[in-house]
Amino acid sequence: MMKTDKEVQKDVIAELSFDPAVNQAEIGVEVKDGVVTLTGHVSNYSEKWNAETAAQRVAGVKALVIDMDTVLPELSVRSDADIAQSVENILRWKTFLPENAVKIMIENGWVKLSGEVEWEYQRLLTIEAIRHITGVTGVSDNIKLKPKIGSNAIKAIIEAALNRRTRDVSQNIQVAVQGSEVTLSGKVLNWSDRYLAIHSAWNTPGVSNVKDHIVFTN
Structure with missing residues (x-):
């Protein structure tokens, strides 16, 4: 049975409260037609990211809109130059990327990444290292x-890969490839199945972009 908006809202709030990396009291949750909007102010970017991830875990969430601001405590405010030095150090220590593979630009604490890497896990590892x-x-x-x-x-x-992991998903997902860009379409029951399909595409060597046209069944 399809959840009502009130049920989705209740479950998202509960999931945010369940996640120890999130201060649920700082975050508002609004739901309309299965589309969840997160509002409020958080004290660091990592908490914002964790809140987004927690909301996506909830069954019945069809789409997610982020309207949260990151408002740093006074002691956490740093200059862009200081942040840039920390980013360069942590990338060197934790990612073992080739020199100059990733370019960094920082404006008012916002880190913009560009460049090329060999594998999707390297891209994810870079983001994971920086967000903390x-x-x-x-x-x-x-x-x-x-x-x-x-x-x-x-x-x-x-x-x-999809067929190895679950035939139910593989039978309902269409894969189209143009050059190095993958387009996924079809229907899934929940976020977990959607994530499995996207993860399988991104983990394939040679894929430079994944377009997600997957929808949820009612």
Whole structure:
């Protein structure tokens, strides 16, 4: 049975309260036609990211709108130059990326990333490392993946991965590949199935972009 908006709102609030990395009292939750809007002010970017992730875990959430601000406590405010130094250090210590693979630009605490890496896990590891740095108010990810293999091979690898993991998802997801860009379409029951499909596409060598056209069944 499909959840009502009030039921989705109640479950999102409960999930935010359940997550120890989130201060639910700082976050408002509004729901209309299954679209959840998170509002309020959080004290760091990591908490904002965790709130978004928590909301996505809730069944019945069709889309997520983020209207939260990151308002740093006075002791956490740092200059862009200080943040840049911390970003460079943590990338060197934790990611082991080739030198100059990722370019960094910072404006008012917001980190903008660009460049090219070989694998999707390297891109995710870079973002994961940065979002915990004191003073960071947000992250824009423009890192690209270097293409490695042809379109037909990419499509076959993604479809095989989906089929290995769950036939229910593989039978309802269509995979289209143009160059190094993958488009996923079809219907799934929940966020977990959608994440599985997207994760399978991003983990395929040669994929530089994934377009998500997956919808939820009613």
